[in-house]
Amino acid sequence: MLNRRWWDLAAVAVSAVVVTFGLVFPPYGPRDWGTWAVVAGFLLVYAGYLRWRIGSEDPRHHVAITAILVALVFAGTAFDSGAATLQAFAYPFLWITAPSTKRAIIGNVLLGIAVAAGYAVGLGPTGVLAGLGVGALSLAFSLALGLWITRIAEVGEERARLLAELQAAQGQLAAMHRETGVTEERARLAREIHDTIAQSLTGLVMLAQRAERRLDAPSPDVPAARGDLGLIEEMAREALTEARGLVAAVSPIALDTSLADALGRLAAGFERETGVAVALDVRAPGLDRELEVVLLRASQEGLANVRKHARAAHAALSVDAADGMARLVVRDDGVGPGPDDPPGFGLAGLRDRVALAGGRVTFGPAPGGGAELRVELPVEASDRVPSEGSSA
Incomplete structure (x- = not known):
């Protein structure tokens, strides 16, 4: 909807249709020249101003856009009812540049009035009914299509927002799972160390203290101290085995x-x-x-x-x-x-x-x-x- 090349093609296409309507019915008179002048003015305004407002939702610019398109459609339709074809460009353009749905609806209503008024001015009393019919029909179609597309866009934005929230929640949940896993692994390692290595080290300290007391006694009990040293060596080897097993179990x-x-x-x-x-x-x-x-x-x-x-x-x-x-x-x-x-x-x-x-x-x-x-x-x-x- 916001690709300028498609809008360029649309502007040229509706202008070509309006000019072609006038060319197929010679001789050409003031009304034809007036219609072609309006078309030329439309293309100049589009190239110099309207084209650069595509994708913009500035309220001040939308007021100017609405005034320009209403005036051009009214003038063209007043010269030749075939110039009402310009509304095929004007209605959707008002929708994509409107800052809100309310402003888009107001712009569409004004454009429908311009079409009816142009018919009445160009064709006289006989064109009032035709103008009201064409204006009402085109306005109803534009409002229905515009509101439908707007609703689709709103649903799409809501889904995108919900998807972003879901992805954020999934990221937080994954982080929580990782943190929980790390905490559980730390707790498991703490229990393993407490029940194996820490207890072995406690036993080593107690055996070393007992051996020291036996050696410091008035009559040292060397054989018993040697037995304690043997137990210390055996327990140290067991603690080393436990430590190596623990490292092997968690090493990457x-x-x-x-x-x-x-x-x-x-x-x-x-x-x-x-x-x-x-x-x-x-x-x-x-x-x-x-x-x-x-x-x-x-x-x-x-x-x-x-x-x-x-x-x-x-x-x-x-x-x-x-x-x-x-x-x-x-x-x-x-x-x-x-x-x-x-x-x-x-x-x-x-x-x-x-x-x-x-x-x-x-x-x-x-x-x-x-x-x-x-x-x-x-x-x-x-x-x-x-x-x-x-x-x-």
């Missing part, structure tokens, strides 16, 4: 190629750090990236459990996708979980993550000994998985 692994490559790097690093051989089998191509992130995190948690609890020599990690499900299995040949062992915080956090993706987690003794972690995720639900970007 780039998922910039494929899930198989990322799991291969994870397994290789685990073997270097622990000496536990990992058999890897990945047969799940074409999974959604967010789903791959969840599987990679689950693999990290599974191997972290092997590191911390299993005392295993071998582990196996497999991923496959079939029948609309992606399955991850982590097994080891270690001691396996006891019937009364409570689930760790890492496993609880993994269950929450997988549940958000519509999947489930099972953990227990593996057939033949050791432990087995199994994760099942519906492939079609991967679009509900909270994204972590391109790294996990």
Whole structure:
């Protein structure tokens, strides 16, 4: 509607129609010359003023535009009723330059009156009825079309506003989800550190104090102190293992190629750090990236459990996708979980993550000994998985 080239074409077209009406009925007289003068004036005013008001909704300019178009349509129609064709340009032009619907309606009514008055002046008493009919019909059509288009524009603007608000709300919700995830992860890490490393360090401090008292006694108990030092070393090694497992569970692994490559790097690093051989089998191509992130995190948690609890020599990690499900299995040949062992915080956090993706987690003794972690995720639900970007 605001493309000036289309309005240029419209102005030239209505002018050509009015001039053609006069040319087909010779001989030409003063009325014809007057009509053509009005058309020339219309084109000059359009090129010099009206064209540059397209897209503007200045109330002062709209008053001038209304006055100019009303005067031109009246003058043209007074010379020749065929010049009423100019209203085909004038009505929509008043709508697009009006600062409000009320002003557009007022301009349209004045233009309809100008058409009726032009007929009455040009044709005399016999043109009154014709002028009223043409003016009323064109005015009604213009008002109906203009109000309809205005309503469509208002609905479009309202939808755009609602869409912007929805996108803003979605952005805020995503930020809240990220903040909630960060808070929950921090709380989980705090509990892990408190229940493992912090308790080990507390025990180390107490053992060191006891060994110091035994050595400072009037008769030092060196064998008992040596036993305390042995316990200190053992507990320090356990705390170091816990710390390494915690770091491995939360450290990022780039998922910039494929899930198989990322799991291969994870397994290789685990073997270097622990000496536990990992058999890897990945047969799940074409999974959604967010789903791959969840599987990679689950693999990290599974191997972290092997590191911390299993005392295993071998582990196996497999991923496959079939029948609309992606399955991850982590097994080891270690001691396996006891019937009364409570689930760790890492496993609880993994269950929450997988549940958000519509999947489930099972953990227990593996057939033949050791432990087995199994994760099942519906492939079609991967679009509900909270994204972590391109790294996990």
